[in-house]
Amino acid sequence: MAEDFQGRPTTAAIIGSGNIGTDLMFKLIRRSKFITPKYMIGIDPRSDGLARAERMGLIPSAGGLDWLLSLPTEELPDIVFDATSAKAHAAAAPRLAEKGIVAVDLTPAAVGPFCSPAVSDNVDPASMNVNMITCGGQATIPIVYAVTRVTGQPEYAEIVASLSSKGAGPGTRANIDEFTETTAKAIEEVGGAKRGKAIIILNPVEPPMKMRNTVFVAVPAEYAEPGPKQDELTASIKQMVAEVQKYVPGYSMKSEPQYDAPRDIWGGLARVAVFLEVVGAGDYLPDYAGNLDIITAASAHIGDILMEYRIAHPVKGTPQHVEFRAATEAPLPGSAAARALKQAAAHDTSKDAEGAKA
Missing domain, CATH: 3.40.50.720 (NAD(P)-binding Rossmann-like Domain)
Structure with a gap:
């Protein structure tokens, strides 16, 4: 071989x-x-x-x-x-x-x-x-960028990466602080957000869960309403998912993007939420280790x-x-x-x- x-x-x-x-x-x-x-x-x-x-x-x-x-x-x-x-x-x-x-x-x-x-x-x-x-950055930053290229620079973007505890080795555990800081910085530098935040969760559930990622991005109020602008943003997100799938076939969006109406606590901005899953290719580790695969x-x-x-x-x-x-x-x-x-x-x-x- x-x-x-x-x-x-x-x-x-x-x-x-x-x-x-x-x-x-x-x-x-x-x-x-x-x-x-x-x-x-x-x-x-x-x-x-x-x-x-x-x-x-x-x-x-x-x-x-x-x-x-x-x-x-x-x-x-x-x-x-x-x-x-x-x-x-x-x-x-x-x-x-x-x-x-x-x-x-x-x-x-x-x-x-x-x-x-x-x-x-x-x-x-x-x-x-x-x-x-980081693994979470590879899974989520493309989505932040997909929003940025349509709406302009978002005021804020936040990602939550949930990993199986079994799929997180000693290297991941030793770099938790670096993970959050590096991912947040890349959300800004690569994703284009004005301010980024990253959260990582190691879930010990059995059987082991697949890697799940949630992306929240602040968007102008008009994108919360169904219509051409929202359709353009949804299309951009789906196109980006297809781009990532070219080299990570197990990458997918679990549902249509969810749009939340503007709120005062968000400074009058609306929000789009995207829910992702990464299933590993199984080259070396089980499919729940999508965080490594990506x-x-x-x-x-x-x-x-x-x-x-x-x-x-x-x-x-x-x-x-x-x-x-x-x-x-x-x-x-x-x-x-x-x-x-x-x-x-x-x-x-x-x-x-x-x-x-x-």
């Missing part, structure tokens, strides 16, 4: 051998046009993800990022998918850029530009680091876009100057990622070069 995906023009390393990293590995193997997954990197030699990667023909290592960056230049991957933690990626990002390795950040670190394929499919293919926001599917999709460009414009092995978000500008002030950025700034990348020569 490993032979099925060998020979694609670029190579990848997945850092983080947990649920997200393992699911992403299978998506790259089965769906990528340009990427050969070559390395699975973790820190626990007993990890199920490392064992599965080895069976699939990848090179596994429990040596972490230090092991990967110690490889000779010709053995380095063209792209890294980081499925570790916000803190770890904030520290890793400048080291990867120093090696000329493109990074797709699946953590809430957000040191690079936000990316939601259905909205920002025009992300600069020359980008060296893109951030996939971010790994989006990441594999963007990875192909970035690597299609790099086939003609390779940079591996050449240090790249990347303007990462400064800690004061990042959507995570005072968080683990912000603190790790300061630590990363002091890292001596010459040690990586010395390791490669050894």
